[in-house]
Amino acid sequence: MTEGGKEIERLIDLMARLPGLGPRSARRAVLQMIKKKELLLTPLARAMVEVAETARLCQTCGNIGSAAECDICRDPNRDGAVICVVEDVADLWALERAGVFKGRYHVLGGILSALDGVGPEDLRIPQLAERVRDSQVSEVILALAATIDGQTTAHYIADQLDGVTVTSLAQGVPIGGELDYLDDGTITAALTARKSF
Amino acid sequence: MTEGGKEIERLIDLMARLPGLGPRSARRAVLQMIKKKELLLTPLARAMVEVAETARLCQTCGNIGSAAECDICRDPNRDGAVICVVEDVADLWALERAGVFKGRYHVLGGILSALDGVGPEDLRIPQLAERVRDSQVSEVILALAATIDGQTTAHYIADQLDGVTVTSLAQGVPIGGELDYLDDGTITAALTARKSF
Incomplete structure (x- = not known):
């Protein structure tokens, strides 16, 4: 038995390949899309077609954009x-x-x-x-x-x-981090890179 | 700043409305789609267009299918x-x-x-x-x-x-269920509906 026909089954299969979605959640998502055809399925299909047509890698930086150079590289x-x-x-x-x-x-x-x-x-x-x-x-x-x-x-x-x-990001205690939940490596890095208060 | 342009941002917004996906996982999913354009994005867009065109409710049973009557209702x-x-x-x-x-x-x-x-x-x-x-x-x-x-x-x-x-599904211990993990209601139902062994 196919779940609502082969088109729907194929859509579920494809959705299940996305990161974070398995067969079960893909099924739920597709069912929701079909129920909200005007609000979800049609706009999603349209948005995907548009992205497929326009998205490309920026030749300078490798960011994703819709032109040969991305918005950031073009921003004066x-x-x-x-x-x-x-x-x-x-x-x-x-x-x-x-x-x-x-x-x-x-x-x-x-x-x-x-x-x-x-x-x-x-x-x-x-x-x-x-x-x-x-x-x-x-x-x-x-x-x-x-x-x-x-x-x-x-x-x-x-x-x-x-x-x-050449610089690199600072290593240390993350904002909101509590010391007793931090790993040894982070505490060592934070202590080594301590700064005057 | 837009994330890779307004088309991509719109797609992320729409994906985030699906059950089981939040803004974060929608972003990951869209990024993955764009990276695998031929394998994911284009087929997904095509599958969605097809489903949007064909999916409809069966007028007899309310199931989703691609005809006025679903596969199950038509199956002799x-x-x-x-x-x-x-x-x-x-x-x-x-x-x-x-x-x-x-x-x-x-x-x-x-x-x-x-x-x-x-x-x-x-x-x-x-x-x-x-x-x-x-x-x-x-x-x-x-x-x-x-x-x-x-x-x-x-x-x-x-x-x-x-x-x-008019009948209803049996209530009782689910297959693989262990008694000490079951709630009181299920145990009561299973005990009340006990059958000869």
């Missing part, structure tokens, strides 16, 4: 002298939500990983080096994950860049 | 003499997955609820009464939730139907 109010290097577009979005960074970005599209066979050529590291060489960049901020792979990547990138200040 | 191998009454299409799908019921269905599209102002006219109860009157129905199985509202609805429907056997 953003400081082109500071480039923040992130692993993924999701990280760029997270930084933009914080709303504190006014420079430009460079999205690597992944992180170096010997285990997964990801080398420098698979990421956008050569493009970053070229970008730093060609334009008036004074600082590169490495906003990579505080994991082994993240820090390996950060060190590799720092080695590739000449004549530019 | 299904027993038209037994109608299983369910709250929602999701319940019908759950019963179909079990694969044990070979009769037809009637989807109420909700449940009586004084609190939410849902009366018999808002559900498909009159249609059920009519269907029982007009065709050769011998048994109506009330497969409604074992909640106050579900049982209220079951009693109301049983009152509306004449000249037909």
